[in-house]
Amino acid sequence: MGDASESRFELDTAVERAAEGWGCDLRQRWHTGEGLNGGYLLAVMVRAMLGEAERPDPVTVTAHFLARPAAGPAKVRTEVVKRGRTFTTVTGVLLQDGRELIRTIGAFGDLATQSGPSRISTQPPDMPRPEECVPFSDMLQRAGRRTPEFQNQFDLRLPADSPWFGPKEGEPYEMTGWIRFRDGTEPSTTSAVAFIDAFPPALLGSMRAGGAPTVELTAHVRARPAPGWLLGTYRTRVLLDGLMEEDGELWDCEGRPVALSRQLALVLPARGD
Amino acid sequence: MGDASESRFELDTAVERAAEGWGCDLRQRWHTGEGLNGGYLLAVMVRAMLGEAERPDPVTVTAHFLARPAAGPAKVRTEVVKRGRTFTTVTGVLLQDGRELIRTIGAFGDLATQSGPSRISTQPPDMPRPEECVPFSDMLQRAGRRTPEFQNQFDLRLPADSPWFGPKEGEPYEMTGWIRFRDGTEPSTTSAVAFIDAFPPALLGSMRAGGAPTVELTAHVRARPAPGWLLGTYRTRVLLDGLMEEDGELWDCEGRPVALSRQLALVLPARGD
Numbered sequence: 001m002g003d004a005s006e007s008r009f010e011l012d013t014a015v016e017r018a019a020e021g022w023g024c025d026l027r028q029r030w031h032t033g034e035g036l037n038g039g040y041l042l043a044v045m046v047r048a049m050l051g052e053a054e055r056p057d058p059v060t061v062t063a064h065f066l067a068r069p070a071a072g073p074a075k076v077r078t079e080v081v082k083r084g085r086t087f088t089t090v091t092g093v094l095l096q097d098g099r100e101l102i103r104t105i106g107a108f109g110d111l112a113t114q115s116g117p118s119r120i121s122t123q124p125p126d127m128p129r130p131e132e133c134v135p136f137s138d139m140l141q142r143a144g145r146r147t148p149e150f151q152n153q154f155d156l157r158l159p160a161d162s163p164w165f166g167p168k169e170g171e172p173y174e175m176t177g178w179i180r181f182r183d184g185t186e187p188s189t190t191s192a193v194a195f196i197d198a199f200p201p202a203l204l205g206s207m208r209a210g211g212a213p214t215v216e217l218t219a220h221v222r223a224r225p226a227p228g229w230l231l232g233t234y235r236t237r238v239l240l241d242g243l244m245e246e247d248g249e250l251w252d253c254e255g256r257p258v259a260l261s262r263q264l265a266l267v268l269p270a271r272g273d
Numbered sequence: 274m275g276d277a278s279e280s281r282f283e284l285d286t287a288v289e290r291a292a293e294g295w296g297c298d299l300r301q302r303w304h305t306g307e308g309l310n311g312g313y314l315l316a317v318m319v320r321a322m323l324g325e326a327e328r329p330d331p332v333t334v335t336a337h338f339l340a341r342p343a344a345g346p347a348k349v350r351t352e353v354v355k356r357g358r359t360f361t362t363v364t365g366v367l368l369q370d371g372r373e374l375i376r377t378i379g380a381f382g383d384l385a386t387q388s389g390p391s392r393i394s395t396q397p398p399d400m401p402r403p404e405e406c407v408p409f410s411d412m413l414q415r416a417g418r419r420t421p422e423f424q425n426q427f428d429l430r431l432p433a434d435s436p437w438f439g440p441k442e443g444e445p446y447e448m449t450g451w452i453r454f455r456d457g458t459e460p461s462t463t464s465a466v467a468f469i470d471a472f473p474p475a476l477l478g479s480m481r482a483g484g485a486p487t488v489e490l491t492a493h494v495r496a497r498p499a500p501g502w503l504l505g506t507y508r509t510r511v512l513l514d515g516l517m518e519e520d521g522e523l524w525d526c527e528g529r530p531v532a533l534s535r536q537l538a539l540v541l542p543a544r545g546d
Contacts, residue, residue: 059516060489064354066355089376100354103362114516116541120510121509172395207392215332215380237393238393241389242390245533264333266359267390
């Protein structure tokens, strides 16, 4: 599919220059059950910041999630911190009813003209092909769990023996899966920030918890993805006093590293505990 | 050593409330040869942000390095984004002569009262004891390289067979070493942000390059360190078109994970190339 006007991601993350910043409309269909998906919200803000930066790629973006936005109109206020030779640094503030809900900062550049040495000493994890994997929503259904609404935007597939449902004692919490947009929209450096947060927290597969709200998320987008599936792999190594990091990697179907991410999240007690 | 007034780190990162923000004096002895050490600069800013947050620990801090500060007086302007139940979110701007050089954002909390589940599925790497390791400055001297001035603040020791001088083909760039302040100052959650950037880039041990200026650095401080040595381990997996990430971990001498960090840096061509 090449027509952006038919892409749900493009439509739902659209921003429009307004009196003070950028106007947008946050869509209910990106709801997780707890709130709007953080990657979706970040993608909306990245589109406003890209507009301000006048550079095509979000190279490193950090978001602090302060409170949960609701579906509906919102405003993104942007500020150019510096227009440099290689990057434009921009901050963003997401507001609803005048209240600040998310603060971002990012450096925007052009990955197509970026040049210098390359040396990659890691590879995408071994995985069965997408056709051999199980849709995540099927897995949830079998486990008697509901599929979060925003997952309907994605086609997310995990290997049949995914450790998501029961990691071994002492092993890191981790999960690996294939992902793409369900409507056929091809991935981009902008949607990479949404894909990076579209996987369920590795830890929640095996632990009773009341959710894992993100405090801070940083995504480095390193390459423009080839059309097709993305491979995502996620890992939590240190859950300490209710705080955990989650490290993510996104690879395109040609084996290129598209994005590296890390977030810090609070692990809430399960309801009723 | 318990007297903060005799600690060089405490003295050199001191900030004082001024008319608009915080005044500080950036000290030449934290110079790397290219500029003042990023971890030192971040520690100065963290001290101002902590003053504003009125909470004791920097739990996640992100810095965008826009231009190099010089030794001498500087100002840190701080803004409280939100005072929440668990964290206070604060931004910082480092200015010299009215010019913005570094922008930060961080969430500050209290790791002593933070509570919730814990599960750690990683360990500090195997290492010979500090007494069996080689001072980094000795290694540099043997290799005919000069010790950067700021390294005199630290006692940094690497194993005699450190892969820093010659990683194997295809292996990740990585290094592991012991570190502490040379004057005996014990580590803290504030100095953790300086320690995290005190190791030489893993990649520069084996590659001719004109330096690796940090674009963005995010540090998660996860625990208050025990007195004594810290173990730091650093790894670069994806150097792509002159951009690399460097992932760091800091462990205290009791095996507690003190900090996780990731930075995005530009790898500059070697002089004369």
